[in-house]
Amino acid sequence: MKNKKSLDADKWRYWRAIAVERLGHKKASIRLFENLAKKRSYYGFLASNEVKQPAQLNKLQQEVDSFLYSSLSQTDEAKRAYEFYHLDRLNLARSEWNNLKSKTSHSQLVTLAQIAHDWGWNHQSILAFAKSRNIDDIDKRFPRYKLSKYQLESEQHEIPLSWAYAITRQESAFKVDAISSAGAKGLMQLTHNTAKHVYRKSKKFIHHRYSNSRQLLDPDTNIELGIAHLGELLKTFNGHLILATAAYNAGSHRVEQWLRNNSVSDPILWIEQIPYKETREYVKNVLTYQEIYSQLTESDDSFLSKTPYFPIPTSMQTNLNVGSR
Template sequence: MIPLIDKTIKKIRLGLASKKAFMPVLLMCSCYLPADQGQSDNPAYKPLRPVFLSVEKALQKGDNTLFEQKKSHLKAYPLYPYLEALSLKNRFFHISQRDIDRFVKQHGKGLPTRQLQNEWLNFLLQQKQWRAYKMAYHKNPVPTPKFECSLGVAYLNTQHPKLAWKKAEKLWLTGSSQHKSCNSLFIAWKKAGKLTQPLAEQRFWLAIDDSNITFARYLSKNITNTPGQKRIEQFWKARDIPWHLAKSGSAEALGSALESTTQYVVKRLVRLNAQEGASLWLALRKTLPLNKTQKDKIDHWLALRLARNLRINYDKTLAQLDPHYQFSDVTQWRIRQALSRQDWPRVNRLIPQLPDKDQQHPRWQYWRAIAIASNPSAIRKTRVHQNIKDQTSDTLLKSLSQERDFYGFLAAEIRDQDVKLNAARTSVNPKDVRRLIRQFDAFDRIPEWLALGRYYEAQSELNRLRPQLSEKQRPLVAWLAKQWGWHFQSIVTAAQESLWDDLTLRFPLPKIDYFQTIAQENKLDTSWPLAITRQESAFHPKARSHKGARGLMQLMPATARMTARLNHIKYNSSRDLYNPAINIVLGTAHLADLKERFDNNRIYATAAYNAGSSRVRRWVKARGNLPLDIWIETIPFDETRQYVQNVLTYRAIYNRLNQQPGNMLSDEETSMLALVSPAENQVSMASPETSFEIP
């Protein structure tokens, strides 16, 4: 059990006041929040957990003595198979495939078996027991590059060259480097004369398609025939001098490699100089013998890249690349360009160019309503809903305001209504749950891992189990996860199974009293940091992003150090960020810092929490005079735009769940929406000659 947070936390003073006066060091105690145990804390297993941990530790050191002493006592414990697997691993020199088969028969093909099989295959590889490896792999395949390559080597060493060459050819055809265990297989394959020139050249172009230039240079050594060498020579020339593609004879010399070369060269030049790259492609597309599908592929990529640039008017180029509005995502960005200029007639013309399905999306229903209602000569009223003069616009907004999403909530704000939650709990039959638990042993092991705070193992168990579940069984996982206090998984599974209306699964309220205390100390409303946490980690205390952000509120270590220093919060190392109490204190303080940094603008602060302050400052400088809803819609990064919309929406939902007023925006924020912002707040776009930078 994680120790309860000390009562001295009540004395914490964070936020603006902490920067103006000396404060005692915060979090003097070793403060942790209690884990949400739910039904995962089975009292019958509680005395067995310390025994399990001590035996596991001994086995990991290679000592089986304690396991032999305690195994009869632990056999009824759900995690016992992991101990038995570790015991077998320690005795690999003294066991055979029969012992592995016996384990599989007894415990099934769950995660303990998968982990044991990985170790067994690695052992057989180290011992070069090729026949045993081949037998073990076929009994319980582990299709990773390492083990697949090793299977080819096993075929080679057991006099099955045809199978080895077939495996080598399959593994060869990739645009990136293979696992090092493939090296000996590829060497033997080449030595046997099985690497044909078409295969050698095919892999070169796969590397080019992946923009893996260094690897492509290495692969070019395998291409020895004259036609292949000429195609590669033409590629390098075009890479160095893009307009070389326009020369007579270049396309013929490239032959089947024309598409790969053209895509690579055009994309590379556009990234260096958008205007020149666009000019090159518009010239090439008239002369190169590419089919419509090939041309459309480049048209789409280039049009989308240009359309996303809100600082430069590429309307004429876009009209050439996509004259018939066949690329929906490009059309959506053309609408955003029109929004950034507040060109409402153009918005009205462009939205009907979207496919019918996209037109019905709440996003474009909202902007259709605003475009219809927006009239620069109209008298602006104090309350937005009084300004809606067009009945079609009013009808659209009225319909939208019934929806539970960002645009529905915006429509509700405009109409001065509370947001609609439209919640409905999922009906669960207890008999189905009991039947599910009896069918799969993993449902005994998962809550035990959670009780031990071992989220990685719990997630690995579920990942291994999920493909075996039926369509009827999968939604039950969300309900079980909620009972276990595993909020992350209840949220994820509810989304995977489209349980959109069950807000008890999708919007849990863990640590709500603690969030309230810390938010109040920072002069923030509770629902805002709660919504940030819901978006950042879905309440996963051990979450870590690929960039290194950690914990509930996904703080980078450098940000945590800076926030701790500014707010006089005790912080020792990045390991502290996996402590929920410290993470919430630091994350909420950082949010308060951002709010102050952006003059109390909650929307800018939310964007900065995701994209960083410097980037948001640039966006504010470029488009800060736009109405608030247009500014959000024209955030250049899809991730950040969705992030801001989600956080605002989640905050409104949490407000309602906490019996607070159901508004997404404050009165001041509502007054900054497009329908009440002065019409003269329009921005001009630079001509293509003035700037080539693409955000």
């Protein structure tokens, strides 16, 4: 969402406001929180909670030139990319799309992003918006892909819809055929071992027999298994979404280890002290994205506003039977 310098500045502003408040300067801290709350960021959303204001998404729909849109859509590369994409020949589609991008000026990237969005090619739309640095068209940058499927699976496993979307946005940015260096596959980046484990435990919710990791590249199968895994993690950590999110990234065994040595009950402070930088930033991103999706889906299930009611346990004894990622 933000570059590192911006995030570091927001972090400093947030904790400064907290310090000012704890020194007894209530009015001064409120002013600091209110200024920070104008920003669409993790710390901006936290500041909104402090002053009991709705999180500000600052949405702005990007307008595109209709003539340029038509011209780019009619290029040979765009026509071939469109055909390959709708034939699910994604590598060939990407090759043509990248050729088109290489011939496109920076100022035309927003138009390419709009074209990809209109095709339903969410991943390429997200990438083009990011590269163009036009990041305020939130509706397109945070697509509600397969909404009915996500709703059904989230309801079955009793997890927030916005959380399922936030995890997907963070894991793959909706790249349906994503494959990581560790072998995690698909929208929600599941490994074969995790998928097998989840399938055994949640077979009644999975509509296709799972046996081969290639099946994880099927969006519906990946969504079913990924959301089932999220539901399992949320139960493992007694409904604590922050801990479950950390476990999705780092593994349940590591989160359990951190909790055994934990002396910090404040959830926001605990996040700042997560030993792994990757997991620390991962949790912040997911909570930020969840706030955005909570508003976009009108689901009123944001977790950031509930964090005061979910202290981090300072010790936790539980039998974890969650497959490592």
